[in-house]
Amino acid sequence: MRLVILGGPGAGKGTQARRLCHxxxxxxxxxxxxxxxxxxxxxxxxxxxxxxxxxxxxxPDPILIEFMRQRLLQPDTAHGWLLEGYPRTAFQAEELDFLLEELEQRLDWAIYLEVSESVMMNRSVLRSQSLQIALSHSSDGSHQDIVSKGNLRLDDSPEIVERRIELFYERTIPILEYYGYRQRLLTIKGDQSAEKVEEDLLRLLMAAK
Known part of the structure; x- marks a missing residue:
């Protein structure tokens, strides 16, 4: 199965990506x-x-799509893959489809984790606050390593999160329309527990096969 996962700040994309891939x-x-x-x-x-x-x-998009080409040609993708963090624009979604056609592959589904703006805000700010507390009590640098990998953000102040949410809506609505028109969009309520979201996702994916 070949998937793309979409969602705003704090929607749980990383968590669900790991769970689904497993x-x-x-x-x-x-x-x-x-x-x-x-x-x-x-x-x-x-x-x-x-x-x-x-x-x-x-x-730039030409560099990113070449990254995708090289990554999707690696042996571990033969049994399927899930992209997280790409595409971020409708243009990139179209470029990805062109690439997959060239590679004789096809995207099965784009998964959209739908979360309200208030939930995105609360999750992002709480995540940042929790990380700051953890870092203040860490002496071995392990938490800083997590930050450097980009899984968590120290800069999730309400103002910054609000701007990230605005950018998300500007860029993502056209992507949803793109995949929706091609009947490859699955929308899941992402403001539930991680376990419930995973359960709903697996049920939808199995039913949509």
């Missing part, structure tokens, strides 16, 4: 992890991406 026996592909590994190894693409990442700029 249950379905497919590979989890995080765009952030792919970029960080390539930059750390100083691959040709990693070197190109580093220029933009260090300036805080978005990595």
């Amino acid at each position: 249950q379905l026996g497919i590979s989890e592909i995080s765009t952030g992890d792919v970029l960080r590994r390539a930059i750390a190894k100083q691959t040709e693409l990693g070197f190109q991406a580093q220029h933009y990442v260090e300036k805080g700029e978005l990595v």
